Amino acid sequence: MSAGLDLALLLGAGVLLVAVAAVRLSTRLGLPSLLVYLLIGIAIGESGLGIRFDDAELTRTLGFCALIVIIAEGGLTARWTALRPVLGLSATLATLGVAVSIAVVGTVVHWALGLDWRLALLYGAVLSSTDAAAVFATLRRLRLPPRIVSTLEAESGMNDAPVVLLVVLLSTATFSHPWWYEVLVVGYELAAGAAIGIAVGAVGRWLLRHAALPSAGLYPIAAVGLTVLAYAAGAVVHASGFLAVYVAGVVLGNGRLPHRRAVLGFADGLAWLAQIGLFVLLGLLVSPDELVAALVPALVVGGALLLLARPVSVWISALAARSARRLGWRGQAFLSWAGLRGAVPIVLATIPLSSAAPGADGLFNAVFVLVIIFTLVQAGTLAPAARLLGVTAPAEAAEIHVETAPLERMHADLLQIDVAPGSRLAGVHIDELRLPVGASVTLVVRDDAGFVPGPDTRLRTGDSLLIVATADVRDVAERRMRAVSRRGRLARWFGEDGVDRA
Helix, strand or coil: CCHHHHHHHHHHHHHHHHHHHHHHHHHHHCCCHHHHHHHHHHHCCCCCCCCCCCCHHHHHHHHHHHHHHHHHHHHHHCCHHHHHHHHHHHHHHHHHHHHHHHHHHHHHHHHHHCCCHHHHHHHHHHCCCCCHHHHHHHHCCCCCCHHHHHHHHHHHHHCHHHHHHHHHHHHCCCCCCCHHHHHHHHHHHHHHHHHHHHHHHHHHHHHHHHCCCCCCCHHHHHHHHHHHHHHHHHHHCCCCHHHHHHHHHHHHHCCCCCCHHHHHHHHHHHHHHHHHHHHHHHHHHCCHHHCHHHHHHHHHHHHHHHHHHHHHHHHHHHHHCHHHHHCHHHHHHHHHHCCCCCHHHHHHHHHHHHCCCCCHHHHHHHHHHHHHHHHHHHHCCHHHHHHHHCCCCCCCCEEECCCCHHHHHHCEEEEEEECCCCCCCCCCEHHHCCCCCCEEEEEEEECCEEECCCCCCECCCCCEEEEEEECCCHHHHHHHHHHHHHHCCCCCCCCCCCCCCC
């Protein structure tokens, strides 16, 4: 191989290893890992090692490829039983909420910064989509009510679809059709994308269950390949490929796939690789010298988005969706604060940049600065905000992904539940949990030592329970644990059913 190729491989391997190590470092420091990846890209760019990269069109293409993988992983790991109750609110946030956010941000930017309406609305459109990678990576580390987590994850998985269509529309030089025609086109693309996702997911699930592939390692490749097929099929018929990817992932992930754990593990690894590559590439594309001038516009747009547009869009969406009534004002306030922005707005900003739209350079730089500020402010304050609003749920079960053949054959999941201070689980004996047949407490971790509990083992504050639950009874087991955590061993006598009402 040539010396240039050897050097490129060395640099690529070094960046990847540093990025992987940065995940642990960022977790310890409490910083989102995407910031580290962006900084790596800036460090090896024109202001660091001197690598010059300014191909916005290539960045957009590779960014879309990365988003396909990230959204696919989000769909594959989403549980339908958790998504179904919040589907109405999530879909409303991803459509009506997006429209409201664009209108509010566009109006503020037009009057505050003096930009023309098209560019002002383009600012609003680029920033109206929450980031799937940021939401999936951040929220799954927090103990929050399932309804809130599912709402945010489903919203981030679905809102990329309409936003991409609107950004492309606003980036064109002229509107060739009346506004109502464009609305109909967007509606068609969303509906067709969802239908394609359902069709590809259902057919793919049947094929994977009935195909006898010669190697277990082929099943994860086939599953991810099906989600990419959904995107391609959507693009061919001018439908929303991103929505097709997410829907296909949900349909596939909620089926009893062969080697399901291997499929989810492979998709998780690909999603991490896509995030690393995407953020490093975006950091490489930006010119740090131009970011200072973008600071004031970024603060104006960010303030309009965080303090006005997002709360208004959540409030209006909650009025339109009946399922939002259970959230209450505390849940809605947390939804407003937790609308995380990450790589998606930066990728979307490359669309007008590659189209040479007027004002695209300033838009890209402002969005880049804004994403960094938002990531530091929002992601770092989600846990305190949840505690302040009283929406934490320390007794919620967290799924643990492990590679175990017995669990695969049983179609079972491994869950972890912590006995937090104030939980009524403390003092309850194992046999008083009354878990359904198919769910069992297999291990208790106490004072950093694990032991197999007996029926008379009494739980203490600080214990961690590992529960094996088959897919058929997982929801019932989680509701029972939630009920006992709230009202103790006599939860049923008090009418506590453990249903999530947050």
